Amino acid sequence: MNVLGIETSCDETSVAVLSDDKLMANLISSQDFHSKYGGVVPELSSRAHLQIVKPLVEDALKQSEIKLEDIDLITATAGPGLIGALLVGFTFAKGLSFSLGKPFVAVNHIEGHIFSGFLMEEKPEFPFLVLVVSGGHTLLLYVKSFTEIMQLGTTVDDAAGEAFDKVAKMLGYGYPGGPQIQAASKRGDENKIDFPIAGLKNEYDFSFSGLKTAVLRYIQKNYDDVNNIPGNERDDIAASFQRAVVTALINNVDKALHKFDVKSLSLVGGVAANAELRNKMTSLAEKFKLKIVIPDLEFCGDNAAMIALRGKTLFDAGVSHTLTAKPYPSLSPDQFQAG
Numbered sequence: 001m002n003v004l005g006i007e008t009s010c011d012e013t014s015v016a017v018l019s020d021d022k023l024m025a026n027l028i029s030s031q032d033f034h035s036k037y038g039g040v041v042p043e044l045s046s047r048a049h050l051q052i053v054k055p056l057v058e059d060a061l062k063q064s065e066i067k068l069e070d071i072d073l074i075t076a077t078a079g080p081g082l083i084g085a086l087l088v089g090f091t092f093a094k095g096l097s098f099s100l101g102k103p104f105v106a107v108n109h110i111e112g113h114i115f116s117g118f119l120m121e122e123k124p125e126f127p128f129l130v131l132v133v134s135g136g137h138t139l140l141l142y143v144k145s146f147t148e149i150m151q152l153g154t155t156v157d158d159a160a161g162e163a164f165d166k167v168a169k170m171l172g173y174g175y176p177g178g179p180q181i182q183a184a185s186k187r188g189d190e191n192k193i194d195f196p197i198a199g200l201k202n203e204y205d206f207s208f209s210g211l212k213t214a215v216l217r218y219i220q221k222n223y224d225d226v227n228n229i230p231g232n233e234r235d236d237i238a239a240s241f242q243r244a245v246v247t248a249l250i251n252n253v254d255k256a257l258h259k260f261d262v263k264s265l266s267l268v269g270g271v272a273a274n275a276e277l278r279n280k281m282t283s284l285a286e287k288f289k290l291k292i293v294i295p296d297l298e299f300c301g302d303n304a305a306m307i308a309l310r311g312k313t314l315f316d317a318g319v320s321h322t323l324t325a326k327p328y329p330s331l332s333p334d335q336f337q338a339g
């Protein structure tokens, strides 16, 4: 079975071809031009998707050595994401489905991340606990099967990736901030500043807004201008901030592992690219003698391989969507298992 996946929820246009369990292509075109605006400009993102989506589909098919008419299933990200951006890939996919007379499956982007570990050779085993950390979401989930997902915790304010991006901006780094904070953290002293870790009513929830404010206050208190922070002190702030985020994330996963009996642990989403977080999650899995599955970097950030894979698992479970399906910009809990 040949599955075509299209992802255009934010600032990456991605097209993948999955042939049975073999990934034939996973092309990702990143819109780097947003960095000069300090964040993603929705309208520019939609226009760029529009220009690249068709040639990217052609390239992915060429690389896969699969003809368009040999595609058996079309899948695309339905949301959450930027509505104008989503519309481009979603509408293109529906058009292909109509013209080829092939089934269409609309995929929840977060579900794509949740099951991205299945793109690896060593796959998660059910039930598993997964920490989803991206630019828009921070979720701790108990996953019983491909169709049963239970939410244990979420963020009450900023997402983990959002916190990385905002603090990076405060420190004068460009967008996206995560990779730059990680690079600076390697040079800095993570124990230099004791930034706060929020405690919340639901023990599995997260909050990063207080931490973000604490970093801002620290900068304002100690420096007259962000440009005057000496390089080594900037690195210390970045490292201390990263330690606080990673500790907050790991603490909640640790608590959940004490309570829930699982076979594996998974870490997914853009922030799963963070080396420190990957190491700490791996150590945690070792402590609980669990299998750990953290996707390769190409499957952590937004990619269409995870969309094709999730679409296929839904199709195998009997799900398909009509061409009246619409994309949705935000996530509501009942959109989780629904597919």
Ligand code: KG4
Binding pocket: 010, 133, 134, 135, 136, 137, 160, 161, 162, 164, 165, 176, 177, 178, 179, 182, 269, 270, 271, 272, 273, 274, 275, 300, 301, 302
């Ligand atoms: O999953 P993703 O590509 O897009 C969304 O669905 O949001 O996640 C993007 C986020 C950004 O906030 C980016 O700063 C963060 O992932 N990120 C990182 C790293 N690489 C990307 N955060 C921390 N450390 C990294 N190495």
Ligand code: ZN
Binding pocket: 109, 113, 134, 135, 269, 270, 301, 302
């Ligand atoms: Zn994502």
